[in-house]
Amino acid sequence: MKEFQMSLQPVLARGVRYRWDEFRQQHQLLFPEGLLVLNTTGAAIVRLCHNRSIEQIRNKLAQSFSDADLGPDIHEFLERLVERGLIQWCADPEPRLQD
Amino acid sequence: MEQRTITGAQSTAKDDRMEPRPFALLAELTYRCPLHCPYCSNPLQLAKYRNELDTSTWQRVLTEASALGVVQVHFSGGEPLVRPDVVELVATARAVDLYSNLSTGATTADPQILANLREAGLDALQISLLDAREAENDFFAGAPSFKQKQSAVRAARQLGFPITLNVVLHRQNLSRLQEIIDLAVTWQVDRLELAHVQYTGWAFQNRSALLPSRAQVESAEQIVANARERTGDHLQILHVLPDYFQEYPKTCLNGWGRTFLTVAPDGVVLPCQTAREIPQLCFPNVQDGSLETIWFHDPVFQRFRGTDWMPEPCRSCDRREIDYGGCRCQAFLLAGDPAVTDPVCRLSPHHHLVEHELQQAERASPDFAYRVMSGGEGLGQQ
Ligand code: SF4
Ligand code: SF4
Numbered sequence: 490m491k492e493f494q495m496s497l498q499p500v501l502a503r504g505v506r507y508r509w510d511e512f513r514q515q516h517q518l519l520f521p522e523g524l525l526v527l528n529t530t531g532a533a534i535v536r537l538c539h540n541r542s543i544e545q546i547r548n549k550l551a552q553s554f555s556d557a558d559l560g561p562d563i564h565e566f567l568e569r570l571v572e573r574g575l576i577q578w579c580a581d582p583e584p585r586l587q588d
Numbered sequence: 589m590e591q592r593t594i595t596g597a598q599s600t601a602k603d604d605r606m607e608p609r610p611f612a613l614l615a616e617l618t619y620r621c622p623l624h625c626p627y628c629s630n631p632l633q634l635a636k637y638r639n640e641l642d643t644s645t646w647q648r649v650l651t652e653a654s655a656l657g658v659v660q661v662h663f664s665g666g667e668p669l670v671r672p673d674v675v676e677l678v679a680t681a682r683a684v685d686l687y688s689n690l691s692t693g694a695t696t697a698d699p700q701i702l703a704n705l706r707e708a709g710l711d712a713l714q715i716s717l718l719d720a721r722e723a724e725n726d727f728f729a730g731a732p733s734f735k736q737k738q739s740a741v742r743a744a745r746q747l748g749f750p751i752t753l754n755v756v757l758h759r760q761n762l763s764r765l766q767e768i769i770d771l772a773v774t775w776q777v778d779r780l781e782l783a784h785v786q787y788t789g790w791a792f793q794n795r796s797a798l799l800p801s802r803a804q805v806e807s808a809e810q811i812v813a814n815a816r817e818r819t820g821d822h823l824q825i826l827h828v829l830p831d832y833f834q835e836y837p838k839t840c841l842n843g844w845g846r847t848f849l850t851v852a853p854d855g856v857v858l859p860c861q862t863a864r865e866i867p868q869l870c871f872p873n874v875q876d877g878s879l880e881t882i883w884f885h886d887p888v889f890q891r892f893r894g895t896d897w898m899p900e901p902c903r904s905c906d907r908r909e910i911d912y913g914g915c916r917c918q919a920f921l922l923a924g925d926p927a928v929t930d931p932v933c934r935l936s937p938h939h940h941l942v943e944h945e946l947q948q949a950e951r952a953s954p955d956f957a958y959r960v961m962s963g964g965e966g967l968g969q970q
Contacts, residue, residue: 502778503750503778504711504749504750504778505750506687506711508685508687510659512609512657513657519659519687519711520712521689521711521712521750521752521778522752522779522826524611524659524660571821573824574778574779577821
């Protein structure tokens, strides 16, 4: 089980834009090479990625989603976006992951 | 423009009556270009298509594209920056809520025009590079351009653009792949797109000079894998493998008339940017009707949409909704018939044609022909 830092702040990488597609009734993350369709939770996380730590995002989400602890899910979701270059960590003084 | 793929687009819309709807528009603003890349995806008979749409028609196209469901526009060419109205068109794209990309060879990308594009709302910039070394880059491009590309990257970075460096890989630059990756790191671009040549357009003409050996392709995969380990999340590396070396064809643009459309400089609407080279097909023009009518009702968009058109072996193949039978242009170029299985597929009855080319590629390589505006004084040659 991975430990992670709840104080990390995720931000959308340069050139990445969130968009609600009225036509298709879907949340989209647009980037130079294409787009990613997000589910409701994913979209809610992405839209909170601005001046907030993971912990703050989790607290915010807890108000709208009842799932007990979204913390690990949020982190896993964000890590996947980081791997694709869509999210970057900012204010990251410590090594992020320890096995 | 150099060749590229649009990935990540997936159709999940629910309305069956009006399905599928396109996600991406390739807007080829002009075929004019100061460079002469030997693998250019523009048509061979460039001089035949000198007429260009005017500004207001392009603006209508962008507006109609957005209304049709398109979310991303890719401005390309030729060299889109030779159009004096390019900034205006980017602003229109922004106004109709399209995410915009622009591909440039960068020889005309001075800091002022880049700043204007940024201000007009351009989301992302793609700059092509032909080789890691100046002499080789300029040789392949048929014109001095390395220095200009380098300064354009610098200027674009200062403006805060996300930058993708596009490098088309082939037999004659693959030995410098490591240097190309190192350069992308030094230039601090966000993404490096390494796409092996697709053999349509000029590249088909120059196939024997461009097609790499199998050993080169395998070593490239290794180099990219190692580089990804080193660069981690700092540089995204996209590596598009050459389909001649695969067992099955690539999923050409997610299938014919499914998620993608191209509008050529003269207004011709194409399911794929190289499709106008298929002489059996007759393509509509934006001047004759709306994009919506063309997309849903023009016979050429219906022709290879879905799976009904398929012959064997595709018809009964498990992969038919994965690769949609491969590339129609490649079927035409190799087998002479756009309606057969892509010969790249190992199940195709024409697959020996590809194998033959690959065997040739294991031997020496002749020279290639530069892309020129045939018929003389093309603006591309100034
Ligand atoms: S010749 Fe011009 S349009 Fe063609 S690939 Fe090169 S830069 Fe792009
Ligand atoms: S036979 Fe057709 S559908 Fe099957 S893998 Fe080959 S090209 Fe794709």
